[in-house]
Amino acid sequence: MGQKQAVALLTRHHKQQVIAPILHTAFGWQVKTTEAFDTDRLGTFSGEVARTKSVLDCALEKAQLACQLTGLRRGLGSEGSFGGGPYGDFLPWHQELVTYVDLDNNWQVSGIAHGPSFHQQQSINSIAQLQAFIADLPHAQALIVYPKSRPAAHLYKGLLGQHAILDAFAACQDCSAEPVIVEYDLRAMHCPQRLKRIAEATDNLVARLRCICPECQHPGFWPDRIVTGLPCESCDMPTQDIAKRIAECVKCHHQQAYPVDKPFADPVHCPNCNP
Ligand SMILES: [Zn+2]
Ligand SMILES: [Zn+2]
Structure with missing residues (x-):
């Protein structure tokens, strides 16, 4: 390599x-x-x-x-x-x-x-409530469990599996009379839905790197800037609907506009026709 x-x-x-x-x-x-x-x-x-x-x-x-x-x-x-x-x-x-x-x-x-x-977070008072929360967990999603005031000594993270979750819940109930908060552990390795979205962001990075400025061939030429003001179909006044997107090269500042594929906005979105 x-x-x-x-x-x-x-x-x-x-x-x-x-x-x-x-x-x-x-x-x-x-x-x-x-x-x-x-x-x-x-x-x-x-x-x-x-x-x-x-x-x-x-x-x-x-x-x-x-x-x-x-x-x-x-x-x-x-x-x-x-x-x-x-x-x-x-x-x-x-x-x-x-x-x-x-x-x-x-x-x-x-x-x-x-x-x-x-993301899911719930204040839980009983084992039955906790069981219901666990039953709805996506596969491989880990949990964080702690008494409401978040004492550092009783913040249990990365909990996977019924056994570990019930143990942490019992430990929280033993140390305090407060409700116990149960929530998703959002660290990537404990959160399959995050990993999926990180993969999507990486796909988008690839797409952006492949978008090349037509003037200087610099990568990342992507229409991020949004211009609103698409005219209303009924009265022609500008609306808050997107009219076009603009890409600007970070290196040579060449610009290109990409109009949306409809010429007019629905009057429902018009501040004049539908105030
Ligand atoms: Zn350029
Ligand atoms: Zn209008």
């Missing part, structure tokens, strides 16, 4: 199992994994360490750290988030980013995948 094909990935959560095969098939890259930095120091889903940076900054920082720790000049960072999305509080959202950096040429591109969140 030449250094040319090697790409560094920093993860302690076994994300290489989905990221590496996709990049190897697409480009012949060899993903070299490092665990030499505890990524939990950048923030955890279970709240012991708060995330202070944006998801993109976290993914980028991990990619740069991967390069530093391995001495490679190309790196990958993966970061997920759970929370607000296009539907706000009505529908919790999950997003995964896989960011690629090329230090020699000083550029980056990120693959993105998102969709409704699958």
Whole structure:
């Protein structure tokens, strides 16, 4: 394997199992994994360490750290988030980013995948309630169990299987009279639905890397910028519907617009016709 094909990935959560095969098939890259930095120091889903940076900054920082720790000049960072999305509080959202950096040429591109969140959390008071929660678990999804006030000594993570979950629940009930919180462990290796979305983000990264600027051939020419204002079919006023998407090359700044494939917006979306 030449250094040319090697790409560094920093993860302690076994994300290489989905990221590496996709990049190897697409480009012949060899993903070299490092665990030499505890990524939990950048923030955890279970709240012991708060995330202070944006998801993109976290993914980028991990990619740069991967390069530093391995001495490679190309790196990958993966970061997920759970929370607000296009539907706000009505529908919790999950997003995964896989960011690629090329230090020699000083550029980056990120693959993105998102969709409704699958995260579940419940306050549980009885074994019967707990059994019902366990019965609905997706295959291989691990749990976190803790008394409501989250004492550090009784935060049980990575629990798989009825036996381990019931033991942790009993330990929480023994140490406090509070309700016990049971929730999905969102670390990638314990969360098959996250791994699936990380794979989708990696597929999107491949698609973006294959999109080449028509002017300078730089990769990552992707129509991310959205312009709203599609005219209303009935009164021709601009609406909030998407009119076109624009790609801009990060290197030469060449731009290309991609109009949506319908000329008008439904009057239902028009602030004039349907205020
Ligand atoms: Zn260009
Ligand atoms: Zn209208």
